[in-house]
Amino acid sequence: MANNRKQQCTTVAPSNRRILLHAPLLLLLVASGPCFAAEGDAEPGSAREIAKAHGARDALPPDLQPTGAPMQAAQGSGTLPPHAPTPIALASDASLQIAQASPMPISVVVEPEAPQSGEPAPGAQPPDPPTPVAPTPDGPKQLAGASDSALPSTPVSIAQTQDAPVQLTQASDTAPPNTPAPVAQTQDAPAQLAQASDIAPPNTPAPIAQTQDTQMPPAQATSTQPPDTPAPTAATTSEPSASTAPQPAPATTTPPNSPTQTAQASGTPMPNSPAPVTQMPGAQPPSSQGPSSQTPGAQLPGESMQRSQGPDVETPNAEAPDLRTADVETVRKDVFGLAASGGAVKAIDEAKMRPDAFSAVDIAQLEELSIRQQVRGGRDKSRAMTSSDRFDGLDNALRAADDLDQRMPATPEYTPVRTALAGDRTIALAARGDMTKAVKTFETIPPDAEISIDALAAVGDAYLYLSEPGKANVVYQRALNQATASPTDRATRGFQYGARTRAIELREGLFWSYVDRARAADAKQVLDDMNKSLPPATEVRNYGPGESDYLRYYRLRAQYLIFTGRPDEGIAALEQLEKEVPFNGEVRAAHADAVSGQAHPRQAISMYRASLADHPDSVEMLAGLGRASLTADDYATAKTVDQTLDNTFPDSGAVRSFKRDYKAYRSPIFTTDLSFEHGNSALADNSFTSDSYIYSQPFGDNWRVFSHTFFGHAQTDSGSISRTRTGIGGDYRHGPLTVLGEVTRSFGGDGRTGGRGTIAYALNDYWTVSGGLDSNDNSLPWKAYAAHIWGRSANVSVVYRQNDRREVKLNYGVSRYSDSNLHQEITATATQRVYTSANQLVNVSLDLGTDSNTRRDAPYFSPGRDYAAAATVMHQLTLWKKGDMGLQQRISVSGGAYNERGFGTSALWSARLEHAWTFKHDITLSYGIEVSSHAYDGERERSETGFLSLNLPF
Known part of the structure; x- marks a missing residue:
């Protein structure tokens, strides 16, 4: 066969015995075939006239045309008598074109006769060469095939085109074993079969199928068949072949030089669909009943849930059917059952062997089941592995899903497949930790679409990961309803390679969605x-x-x-x-997490390390160790954990929590405390203070530098006063030790250069001691600053913290003012939680204190000795919670007694309302108001205070 663009005429010499029988046929080919003419274009309407001249029936009117399938078989009125040549209509009207042939040259060889008596039986080598093949360039063709009972000596010719549409009649079902089946490969258009039927009167020429200029639906393409190989047969439609008059053959035109494609049974074609295969010689032809839109599993009118297509089966047939001879229904049930039970790849291979039974949509659905199988396998692999390549299987599945999505046409019949594919993508993206993309993909699925339980569970996990417990709750509820009812999704019911989400796992996710709120x-x-x-x-x-x-x-x-x-x-x-399951990693991790949450980070670190010795691959324990190390200021360990985890486990919620806290630690931080007070004229009529720090990123794991600015302004009976002090220093934190040093400078007429330093050491999780020095103190009374008095101070404290519910603190402070006054104070505070629930807690505190001053005639409030005792009840209510974010309201009420030497004892009280916000990235904000009443030198004062505190990593 020639491989140049303009195909040459290729013939196969027939036997001498048959040449005379073929003479009328050859004369007709010479007269009208464009292979023997310069151009080969017949006049418009010639095909219709030739068909009518041989007694073909008129075409049915358009309103009677069958519409259920894109391919139709037109049968004649009877069989041919012996020695009667079969006429071939060579249609040359451009309006009759239905598909464009491959630009590659094609040669089709068909044995023209069934064995006669005295000739070799089927399966034996025929003695004579095949009938000539007349390829015709640049012109449409029609091929008349033998009937189901073609007589022995009926010759058959085949017209094959290049760069031209083809119409083709189906060959006899009793062709010799070595006879390749005739094929029409078309671009974007299904081929049409014209088949003779019934018994024709003797000497009656076989009817030729008429054509109409009706547009046909596009067909799905396959790769071009190589020369000299049996070409695959065209796929049949979803309806039986016509058994009466020939049906009109719709025609369409396609762009030139496009790849050869094979017609699909129903649905808009999908590029690169699997190629049909040639019917095996001697095998019984498959049933012509093809898939339809109303196959089991297709969405029915009035259904609110959009269902997937295909037979509603879970497992293949008990006995594998013979794919060559089984009926369409049996083959479809077997193939879809195989796909739903974990054998989607094998199911696709079997579907390729029966193109008459599977539409383009069916093939797409089988490919989606194969992708779902890859996703589940990839998810299991990622859960079982800790190496950097744990997501390879999921990445391959995502690439396959992208490829399938691009190949599927944007037509309604592919909507269930595209919906299922979005669910597969959701599972894969969530399993590899890309939660934002997983949520966006899921939200493209129509609300009424059928979604697998695994996809719902995956997006529920993603919502929890993104601190969206309300949305997670909705999808977990839906998944649980599906899991406890009879699921309609085949792949949810079927095995499908990989672990499926179980109902108890859905309930656990639902549990945490409530806890997070x-x-x-x-x-x-x-x-x-x-x-x-x-x-x-x-x-x-x-x-x-x-x-x-x-x-x-x-x-x-x-x-x-x-x-x-x-x-x-x-x-x-x-x-x-x-004790009962000593080596269970989940229980040990939960135990260590609980201990860490009780303000015992060092004890939790020991528990994590011991558990990691038994479970070295436990990601949750490693992440817990990192978080506890951050709390205990063990930044070297936290850094090691961060480097170990790297970006290998983005799907773990525990890793995400640790990474969030570690990122906040590694970030620069801005903190500020603001307050405004009105009243307490013994101290100041009105005052405002701002105390702000800006910390750098840590360096050397333990060091930060910071700048510190204090600003205050007050109005007193002796005038207004402002104070500004700035400083720069360093902060060192290493495990139990914290050291801070700062060089300060105050501004104004009384400006001074000084220094400040603090040191704290945690003896264990319970005891902490600390001390501090300040050579230019900011805590003097405002009237002292107005009198140009400055001071130095020192303090030491001891804190015992049993857990987050019980704490005792003792503090001693001493200050020396520039006017020679020595101020001393001792305070003790004990706090006990008396009530705790999921969203409420109540703490009771007892505060005791005493102050003394050596100078009584100072221009500021300076009692020689006073005592105070007060009890405080604080109620905290969680008003809103969403994952890591939340809003808490705190109401505190205090009452007690105050005694000042020389002025007796009086009552004191205060009430405080505070709102505390927690945002993402460890950002905290609190603000509130306080009203208090206190006696100074026997005069009762009432004050109102507003305050705000902000902690902002950036």
Whole structure:
């Protein structure tokens, strides 16, 4: 065969015995075939006239044209008599074109006759060469094929085109074994089969199918078949072949030089769809009943849920059918059952063998099931591995999903496939930690579309990861409803390679979605439902999911106790679990997390290290170690944890929490405290103060430099006074030791250069001692500054903190003023939490203090000796919580007695309202107001104070 663009005529010499029988056919080919003419273009309408001249019936009117399939088989009125040549209509009207042939030269060889009596039986080598093939360039063709019962001596000719549409009639179902099946490969248009049927009267020429200038739906393409190989047969439609009069053959034109494509049965074609295969010689032809839009699983009118297409099956047939001979329904059930049970790749291969049974949409759906299979396998791999290549399988699945999405046309019939593909993408993106993209992909899915349980669980995890527990709650509820009902998604029901999301896992996600919103009652209900769903304890063995389900339930119940303010009970429950399953990593990690949350970071570090010796690959324990190290100011360990985790585990919530805190530690920080007070004229009529720090990024793990600015302004009975002091210094933190040093300079007429320093050391998780010095103190009374008095101060304190619920602090401070006054004070504070729930707590504090001054005639308030005792009740209510963010309201009420030597005892009281916000990236903001009443030198003063505090890593 010639490989140049203009295809040459290729013939196969027939036997001498058949040449005379083919004479009328050859004369007709010479007269009208463009292969023997300069141009080969017939006049318009010639195909219709030739067909009518041989007794073909008129075409059906357009309103009677069958519309259920893009390919139609037109059958004649009877079989041909012996020795009657079969006429071939060579259609040359451009309006009859239906598909463009491949630009590659094609040669098709068809055995023209069925074996006669006395000739070799089927399967034997025929003695004579095949019938000539007349390729015709630049012109449309029609091919008349033999009927189901073509007589022995009926010759068949085939017209094959180059750069021209092809129409083709189906060959006899009883062709000799070595006869390749005729094929029409078209670009973007399904081929049409003209098939003879019934019994024709003797000497009656076979009818030729008429054509109409009707547009045909595009067909899905496949790769061009190589020369000298049997070409694949054109796929049949979703309806049986016509058994009566020939049907009109719709025609369409396509761009020239486009790749050869094979017609698909139904649906808009998808590029690069699998190629059909040639029917095996001697095999029974497949049923012509093809897939339709109303196959089981397709969306029915009135359904609110958009369902996927394909048979509603979960497993393949018990016995594998013969794909060559089985009917369409059996083949479809077997292939889709195989795909839904974990064999999607094999299912695609089998679907390629029966193009008559699968539409372009079916093929796309099988590819989607294969991608879903890759996603689940990739997710299991990522969960089991800790190396940097743990996401390779997921990345491959995402690339396959992108490729399929690009190849699918944007037509309605592909919507269920595209929806399922979006669910696969959601699972893959969430599994590899790209939570933002996972959420965006999920939100493109229509609300009424069918979504797999795994996709819903994945986006629920993503919402929790992004601190969106409300949205997570909605999708977990939907997934749980699907998991406890009869699922409609085949891949959800079927095995599909990889672990599936179970109902207890959905309940755990639902539990945390309530915890992250401080909804304890709803979280408790989830635990109760989880307990009811567990199998009886007597049926649980020491292997299988039952034991792990019970362990999960008891672990969550212990964590619920901690969450609702009963940490001692929760920690005791975790310790009991750890005794029963001493090497369970999840229980040990939960226990260490609980201890760390009780203000015991160093004890938690020891627990994490011990657990990591048994579970060196536990990401949760490693992340917990990092967070506890940050709390304990062990930045070297935190840095090591950060380098170990690197970017390998972006999907872990524990890693995300550690990375967030570590990033905040590594960031520059700005802090400020503002206050405004009105009243207390003994101190100042009105005053405003601002105390701000800007810290640099840490260097050398433990060092920061900072700038410090204090500004204050007050109005007193002796006039207004302003004070500004700036400083620059360094901050060193290494484990239990914290050292801060600053050089200061105050401005104004009394400006001075000084220094300030503090040191603190944590003896353990309970005891901390600290001390400080300041040579230019900012805490003197405002009237002292107005009198040009400055001072130096020192203090020391001891703190005992049993946990976050109990604390005792003792402090001693001494100040020497420039007017020779020596001021001393001693304070003691004890705090005990008396009530805790999921979103409320109540603390009770007792404050005791005494002050003394050596100078009584100072121009500022300076009592010789005074005493104060007050009790404070503080109620904290969580008004709003969303993951890491939240809003807490604190109301404090204090009452007590104040005694000043020489002025007796009087009552003191105060009330305070505060709002404390926590935002992402460890940003905190608090503000509030306070009203208080106090007696100074026997005169009662009332003051109102507003305050604001901000901590901003940036």
